[in-house]
């Protein structure tokens with residue numbers, strides 16, 4: 001385990017140095033807040049959700065869940081969003097032929113989240129390119145788009161090392177047209193996203209599209225991939241999506257190798273052609289020190305992971321600022337509930353997200369030791385730790401989110417023109433006690449005991465607000 005962890009970190013550190021990453025002085029604390037993801041009432045959304053689900057990587061491209069599971073999740077964990085995995089192999093089973101029956105099944109499950117008022121981010125998921133790159137080890141791409149050129153491949157343990165198998169490297173090199181032999185594959189991918197966007201553009205439950213999970217550049221990495229290949233690819237996909245859907249948000253990820261552990265990304269700017277301002281979100285993942293590969297958060301491993309916390313907190317907001325985009329943590333977690341330090345690690349990344357006023361999607365919503373229910377349907381450690389009070393929607397620009405010893409503190413700057421309230425979620429049905437810095441008599445609250453939501457209408461004449469709730 002330590003070997004894996006060290007291997008991962010060494011690999012990440014080595015690649016970080018090999019890429020454009022240079023260790024710069026931590027930037028001065030930024031004066032201006034990052035842009036935020038907003039709802040159709042102009043409020044900032046703080047998205048708390050689950051990745052649903054790894055089980056969608058299989059032949060059906062659909063996750064294990066039922067409608068009741070979504071009702072239970074909304075009630076017990078208070079999530080207001082979901083990173084919902086879909087598969088290119090199911091969207092486009094043959095070149096240019098789309099499976100609308102699959103998208104109907106996706107839409108049915110999207111509706112389960114919409115009934116709970118939850119926001120759905122559709123994630124075109126892939127790992128190790130696709131099932132046909134290395135004997136079923138991967139997921140994502142359809143067989144017809146998988147060109148390994150007959151190179152060998154043996155699935156590896158830990159699974160992440162399979163990325164380095166010759167057949168997998170070649171499949172990616174052909175997709176990115178690094179070989180110059182398959183310019184059509186990225187075009188197909190963009191057209192598939194246009195088709196998905198056409199289907200969900202008017203679905204009120206869908207907030208946006210996560211264009212590719214954990215991109216991998218094949219034999220091109222970091223500065224040779226993210227700037228010259230990945231950003232232009234994202235631009236092509238954004239342009240295609242915008243011909244079908246002008247308003248949903250588009251989520252773009254840096255490459256996984258390196259940034260997942262906090263290394264700098266050189267992802268270039270992606271422009272949004274929509275009128276009315278960009279709706280592009282920078283969506284990195286955080287997997288320090290092999291915690292999702294059986295690693296622990298104690299002893300020497302904890303020191304390594306804490307070093308990667310510091311790197312991530314510096315490098316990812318800086319990248320979002322450079323891109324002029326909001327930031328959202330698309331994957332974090334993956335640690336078994338019995339791993340040493342699992343509760344501390346969960347508390348620390350939740351605090352990091354709050355400190356950055358950033359939303360997140362936990363990996364993952366699959367029954368098991370790193371899920372929110374175990375294999376027997378019992379709530380795990382994560383069901384409890386993730387279900388903590390938070391602001392779901394803020395009627396302005398958040399300046400502070402912190403939760404400690406049962407007290408939630410939220411600060412925000414008034415954003416003119418918002419009449420909808422700031423909404424705070426609590427795990428308990430008991431109405432919380434509230435103090436607000438606004439002048440008494442100029443603000444009001446309402447408690448929804450069914451949804452466990454406190455709505456706060458602050459005084460729009462006051463420029464800033466801080467609420468304390470417990």
Ligand SMILES: CN(C)c1ccc(C(=O)NC[C@H]2N[C@H](CO)[C@@H](O)[C@@H]2O)cc1
Pocket residue numbers: 127160163213214215216256257260287292331334363
């Ligand atoms: C070498 N490369 C390209 C690489 C390394 C490590 C991961 C990874 O652990 N990812 C973390 C989690 N993300 C996926 C789903 O997106 C999960 O299966 C992983 O646990 C990915 C790629």
